[in-house]
Amino acid sequence: MRHYTVEELPEVKADLRALNNSQLVQVEKAIKKVLQNPLPKTEGGLGNPLGNKGGFNLTGLCSIKLRKLGIRVIYDIVRINGVMRIIVVAARADGEVFRLAAKRTGRD
Numbered sequence: 057m058r059h060y061t062v063e064e065l066p067e068v069k070a071d072l073r074a075l076n077n078s079q080l081v082q083v084e085k086a087i088k089k090v091l092q093n094p095l096p097k098t099e100g101g102l103g104n105p106l107g108n109k110g111g112f113n114l115t116g117l118c119s120i121k122l123r124k125l126g127i128r129v130i131y132d133i134v135r136i137n138g139v140m141r142i143i144v145v146a147a148r149a150d151g152e153v154f155r156l157a158a159k160r161t162g163r164d
Contacts, residue, residue, distance in 0.1 A: 058138055059138060060091055060094055060133075060138050060139065060140045061138060061139055061140070062087060062091060062139075062140050062141075062142065063134075063139050063140070063141045063142070064141070064142040065141070065142065065143055065144075065160055067144070067160060068142050068143070068144065068145060071144060071145040071146060072145060075127075075145070079125055079127065082122060082125060083122065083125075083127060083129060083145060086120050086122055086129065087120065087129060087140075087142070089102070090102045090103060090120050090140070091140055094118065094131065094133055094140040095118075095133065096118050101118075103118030103119065103120070103131070103133075104118055104119045104120070104121065105117075105118055106118060106119055106130070106154075106157075109151070109154040110151035110154035110155060110158075111154075112154050112155065112157070112158035112163055112164065113158075113163055114130070114154060114157055114158065114161075114163065116132060117130055117131065117132050117143065117157060117161070118130070118131055118132070118133070119131070121148065126147055126148050126149060127145065127146065127147060127148060128144075128145075128146065128147075128148045128153045129142060129144070129145050130142075130143045130144045130145075130153060130154075130157040131143055132161070143156075143157050143160050143161060144156045144157045144160060
């Protein structure tokens, strides 16, 4: 199995600052777990593949749902470099996380 590293878009730092300490710990723990195999579940990995969500084509992106926290982490995989790139960490409510992901990836 390939070793992946984590990168974040610059906007993700603000997303993480908006979380309280308890949420931040759980988000970091979830990212670390999925980092072991960030491929989509359809390829035997731990990521939830996205498609058309909230009216946006997010095909090729994956998500981590933290249901109890109401938070979703959306990321993509740069396979050539072995990078799991975090695109957005936001509340799951009202599809806002999908809008942010589309905007940050130029898919809006």
